[in-house]
Amino acid sequence: MATITYILLLSLLAGAAMPAGALLxxxxxVHPALLGTSWRHFIVAFGGGALISAVALVLIPDGASKLSLLPAALCFAAGGACFYLLDAYLSKLDSAMGQLVAMLSDFIPEAIALGAAFAVGESTGLLLALLMVLQNLPEGFNAFEELSSxxxxxxxxxxxxFSCLALVGPISAATGYYLLAQYEAxxxxxxLFASAGILYLVFQDIAPGSKLESRGMPALGAVAGFLLGLIGNMMLQGA
Structure with a gap:
């Protein structure tokens, strides 16, 4: 299978996790007793854990390795500031599109990074695709519930x-593979910009929304999400 075909299929699979989460x-x-409150919050927290694992295991290590200290710090700070301003703008509009925008805000740069990783022969591309699937599923779940309500x-x-949005993945991945991979910095x-934005979204939206009084399931979900990312990273490292 040609490399670009493989990349497009991986990014499409990652994008398809959004409508899959929405379908769930x-x-x-329709059947609220199917999951129950604890498992619903577990899914939300699982997405947060997967997002943090993408940041900690792939995006920040790879991003920081391509830049010196000052540019890296500035890019990370800019990401946090921009996502704060975007969140404030959406809150002022009182828009139901907040979850949707948040979902695409991390999916697009991650898909670009996926394509670029394969273009330069880095081993993180497959791990990033796995993490994107793990986070897009609960993000699709959250975004559907917000939009429907x-x-x-x-x-x-x-x-x-949501199904149409899945096509954004292959487009972004192809952009990273053909156009942006040569620009390492x-x-x-x-x-790094995307990492800061993801962390902001996790602590602003996902972590507070996953909390249940006197219940440990949401926190367990976050741990489980990060654990799967860690296992994937160690498998690729040959540990």
Missing amino acids: ARLDV RSQLSSNKILWA LMGALM
Whole structure:
């Protein structure tokens, strides 16, 4: 199989996790007893754990290795500031699109990094694809529940939109593979920028939303999400 075909399939699989998560959320809306409150919060926290593992195991190590200290720090700070401003803007609009924007804000740079990693022969591409699947599934779940509760869109329209968004993955991955891989410093800056944004979103939206009074399931979900990322990283390292 040609490398670019493999990359496109991986990124499409990662993107398809969004409508898959949305479909699970739709089933939960129709049959609320299917998951129950504890498992619903477990899924939310699992997504947070997977996001943090992507940051800690792939994006920050790879991004920091491509830049010196000052540019790396500035790119990371800029990512945090931009995501804060975006969150404040969406809050002012009182828009139900916040989860959706958040989902794409980390999916697009990660897909670009996926394509670039394969272009330069780095071993992190497969791990990043795995982490994207793990985080997009609960993010799709969260975004569907927010959109279905706060917008006038039907469930079928939301699922169709999520399915179309999955195509953003291959487009972004091809951009990273063909256009951006040769610009190492730019790729490092993008990874660090996205890392700060992901961390902001985790602690602003996911962590508070996953908390349940006197229940340990959400915290366990975060640990499980990070654990799967760690296992994938160690397998690729040959540990």
